[in-house]
Amino acid sequence: MKAVLGIDEAGRGAVLGPLVVSGVLVPGEGLDTLVELGARDSKAVPRERRKELLAGIAQAAWVKAVVIPARVVDQENLTQLELSAAAKIVEEASSVTRHPSPITVVMDAPVAPGAIPAFRARLASATGLPEGAISAYPKADSLHPAVSAASLAAKVIRDAYVAYLHTRYGDFGWGYPGEGKVVEFLTRWLAERGELPPICRTRWRTAKRLLDRSPVA
DNA sequence: GGCGACATTTCTATTTTGAC
DNA sequence: GTCAAAATAGAAATGTCGCC
Numbered sequence: 158m159k160a161v162l163g164i165d166e167a168g169r170g171a172v173l174g175p176l177v178v179s180g181v182l183v184p185g186e187g188l189d190t191l192v193e194l195g196a197r198d199s200k201a202v203p204r205e206r207r208k209e210l211l212a213g214i215a216q217a218a219w220v221k222a223v224v225i226p227a228r229v230v231d232q233e234n235l236t237q238l239e240l241s242a243a244a245k246i247v248e249e250a251s252s253v254t255r256h257p258s259p260i261t262v263v264m265d266a267p268v269a270p271g272a273i274p275a276f277r278a279r280l281a282s283a284t285g286l287p288e289g290a291i292s293a294y295p296k297a298d299s300l301h302p303a304v305s306a307a308s309l310a311a312k313v314i315r316d317a318y319v320a321y322l323h324t325r326y327g328d329f330g331w332g333y334p335g336e337g338k339v340v341e342f343l344t345r346w347l348a349e350r351g352e353l354p355p356i357c358r359t360r361w362r363t364a365k366r367l368l369d370r371s372p373v374a
Numbered sequence: 375g376g377c378g379a380c381a382t383t384t385c386t387a388t389t390t391t392g393a394c
Numbered sequence: 395g396t397c398a399a400a401a402t403a404g405a406a407a408t409g410t411c412g413c414c
Contacts, residue, residue: 166386167385167386168386168388169384169385169405169406170387170403170404170405170406171384171386171387171404171405172404172405183378204382234375234406235385235405235407236406236407236408245381265385266383267384267385267406267407268387275408287414298385312386319410331387331388332386333385333386333387333403333404333405334387334403336407341409358405360406361404361405361406363404363405
């Protein structure tokens with residue numbers, strides 16, 4: 158039975174902090190184990206519980222994450238970055254399996270349904286996998302246990318990275334525009350330094366609005 | 375045919391509400 | 395008190411349509 162590599166990302170909509178793309182590789186027969194461990198829609202799992210689940214998943218599966226800093230997100234579009242990260246994860250996953258091209262890739266579609274075939278073709282081209290070995294569809298993070306596990310891993314790793322950033326920049330929340338802490342942090346930073354912090358995605362509307370309002374911008 | 379605007383689709387999160 | 399689902403609000407990319 159082919160191994161299954163689930164891929165998902167966290168931090169797509171955040172104005173502060175990185176985008177994290179994660180992959181979880183399990184033997185086909187190991188999918189039931191992921192379900193038993195509690196791999197399911199990560200949005201329905203409380204933040205602290207996610208860490209416990211990932212600890213169990215990491216013992217039963219191969220886990221890999223690619224962290225993409227905010228400044229890199231500023232320079233390229235998210236879909237292209239996610240595709241490159243996914244290709245890197247597929248490459249490493251292939252190297253840890255014993256057979257040539259034994260992987261089936263399943264991931265959350267990062268594009269509109271009409272654009273999924275083109276996305277699959279690009280990923281196939283980047284990885285050397287046949288298109289038939291790649292599956293991408295909406296809500297895969299809640300429908301497929303390997304993608305659920307990848308989603309949990311991406312969120313936990315992003316949370317840990319953000320916690321590290323808190324030690325350097327202070328508490329700015331989790332980085333999403335809807336959080337009051339995020340806007341307060343950016344407003345204060347901009348007022349004190351006259352520029353946005355290096356962990357900010359300056360292309361985001363939230364950042365642009367603050368720059369437009371800033372007297373020093 | 376090329377370009378821009380808009381609609382649609384996805385993702386993310388938090389908050390609120392209701393059931394157990 | 396805990397958990398799940400729905401609502402809401404932020405982001406970007408793609409596809410379609412109308413205009414030049």
